[in-house]
Amino acid sequence: MEQQRQLYPIGIQTFSEIRRKNYLYIDKTEYVYRMTHFDSKYVFLSRPRRFGKSLLTSTLHSYFEGCKELFEGLAIDKLEAEWTRYPVLHFDMSMAKHVDKERLEQMLSVQLYRYEEVYGKVSEEVTLNDRFSGLIRRVCQQTSRQVVVLIDEYDAPLLDVVHEEKNLPVLRDVMRNFYSPLKACDPYLRFVFLTGITKFSQLSIFSELNNIKNISMDGPYAAVCGISEEEMLTQMDNDVDILAMRMEVSREEVLAKLKDNYDGYHFTWPSPDIYNPFSLLNAFADGKMNSYWFGSGTPTYLIEMLNKYHVIPQQIGDRKALAESFDAPTERITNITPLLYQSGYITIKGYSPITNLYLLDIPNKEVRLGLMKSLLPGYLHQHTMDGLTTVALLYEAIYEERLDDGLRLLQAFLSTIPYCDNTDYEGHYQSLFYTIFSLLGMYVDVEVRTPRGRVDVVMRSLSALYVMELKLDKTADDAMGQIDLKNYPERFALCGLPVVKVGINFDSERRTLGEWKIEMA
Known part of the structure; x- marks a missing residue:
């Protein structure tokens, strides 16, 4: 008789929905507590697409809204005593992909308008940055609470034009102006969190917010996104047995196949083994292994950049580099390594404390096969x-x-x-x-x-x-x-x-x- 299978949140990125409908949730709330009690109230996290950044952002949203009932039984339930409710401004930039300047400005305007309907708007506020700045001030004044700003996939509008010398500066200027109030409104802000894939240094968040904390390569946050091997073997232990049964192989064989296909990510060193969460959950849901992550999105910008820098297939992996060479701002790159790393096509496989060089390579079989099929x-x-x-x-x-x-x-x-x-x-x-x-x-x-x-x-x-x-x-x-x-x-x-x-x-x-x-x- 087949064991009852877990409900997997495939494509669901809203924390409250996952908790209320009893979907599988890998507990990341200890990281949420640690992050929100930082000395710095400005935090940036870079991870590849479909690695759980949006779910983490949604978790922060529920936390700052004081939804204590959603966190019962999770790690943060034993850590947080106050559960203070703060006003949250949550912007999702993933909707602004494949757009020109006019369309980007319109989409940003729509996102501001959602909150202006609630908190009002002053007629003199015409430009996007004036409206954003005014909104933050009014929210703080009307609620008597500092404001939380969450910006998910802040770089989404720029990724598709990263290889274009004409369009990149135009869209980058729009985004820079939009983000610029974050520094001027510091007294009104409780916490600012931004996620993305790449770093664009000429945006105001990096050039002006000199106190922003980039936790992307911090050891304590190595497993803040993705699913660590320990999390899989504890929080998904029964799921492993069910998958082995459905694939008609032993538990040891299925664990080896999962590791070969979806494991191998490290965003610092040393680091626990991190599995691609999108592929892992899909494999458990389907009862088989497939190319889920690579098949979920054609990396057109990556192929364009590989062509631009004349990178041949055998040069993609097995690279040695200093951290500043691959964790570098995207528009300053002189080779493809930063984009390959930040997009998840290569990852850290080792580190030498003598030379301070990191070994970078393709993380697993799924990514290697997907890359080669694309090339x-x-x-x-x-x-x-x-x-x-x-x-x-x-x-x-x-x-x-x-x-x-x-x-x-x-x-x-x-x-x-x-x-x-x-x-x-x-x-x-x-x-x-x-x-x-x-x-x-x-x-x-x-x-x-x-x-x-x-x-x-x-x-x-x-x-x-x-x-x-x-x-x-x-x-x-x-x-x-x-x-x-x-x-x-x-x-x-x-x-x-x-x-x-x-x-x-x-x-x-x-x-x-x-x-x-x-x-x-």
């Missing part, structure tokens, strides 16, 4: 769907230890792709190989160091480790000869798997694999 059209154009079918058949061939059949399949497919520019160099085929083999869901790396040189491609399946050397317009013997001359397999002798040498020559005239040789090391 594949750059190589295959309108043949992308056929390419994904070929990848599936290639996976089957490698899984069954038929690499020769798989390469033959890839050779036939690539020969059908029409000619495109900039394919007559070895690096193009290395990038294409990396993208395709990454989609197999197996470990793949390029330019792997050995004592005598660098291996073009290393791929590990369940049954073997493949050491691949790629050549362009030469021969497979040339490629295999380099593997033997530099004894690349020696570097992987202790990997625990049979090592297979693969020498491949690409034919630039036919624009596909020419010949190859496969030998056991």
Whole structure:
């Protein structure tokens, strides 16, 4: 008999609805208490999309409105004694995506008007910042309480134009003017909380509010959004057993699959393991694992920025950087790392206290596969769907230890792709190989160091480790000869798997694999 399943708040970001309708709620209220009793009353939190920022903002809203009954049994219930009610101005900027200047101003005006209907408006207040400033003052005067301002996804109007030199400054000026009263109204404010994905330094919240507390990389807030492994194993322990039963695997197997697909996020170091909450809850709700987070939104701005900075697929992960290099203001970036990190496509995987360098890499299988699928059209154009079918058949061939059949399949497919520019160099085929083999869901790396040189491609399946050397317009013997001359397999002798040498020559005239040789090391 199947156990009763939990109600999962898929797409529900309102704290009061989750509590009143008995949806699963991962208790983050200890963080709410800590945050609201800071020395600084201005707090900023950056996290990737669909990581729980809106729910956290809604939780703060209910807390400041003094809704004590919603918090019964939660951590804050034992911490808070006063439950003072404050007036809350809550702005959701996610509705202002894909807009021009006029539409953005109209949407901001509508959000102000909701509160002006309650607290009134002075005719002399015409501009958005004058109306916002006047509203804060009137709310404070009429309620005799300082005002709480919550701004969720403050950067949403700017993300889609972050790569546009013309539109970004125009929309940024609108947002800067709108946020500017937050400093001037300091005496009237009890608490200001802003969430976002990226940092735009030229907005007033960062350039003028010099006392704003950015908790994005603070250790005590490492798990303020997302679901930590400890939270999953305690607050969702029964859910894990139900998922294992529905997938007809053991508890240990389902935990390993969840970790492989959705875990791996760290927003500081050291940090608990953080799971993507959107993907995790969807997997529990559906009883299966799928690409939920990546499939929930096409990262068009990310692809545009990857093209702008000429980033090839194998350069996305495995980066080392100082914190100020990846937690940097978006409009000042000189490479793609800050946007990749702040958007959740790479995350912290390690830290060296000697060099102060962080190791950044793709967090998990879901993100890696999603990224590669998004990048594949750059190589295959309108043949992308056929390419994904070929990848599936290639996976089957490698899984069954038929690499020769798989390469033959890839050779036939690539020969059908029409000619495109900039394919007559070895690096193009290395990038294409990396993208395709990454989609197999197996470990793949390029330019792997050995004592005598660098291996073009290393791929590990369940049954073997493949050491691949790629050549362009030469021969497979040339490629295999380099593997033997530099004894690349020696570097992987202790990997625990049979090592297979693969020498491949690409034919630039036919624009596909020419010949190859496969030998056991």
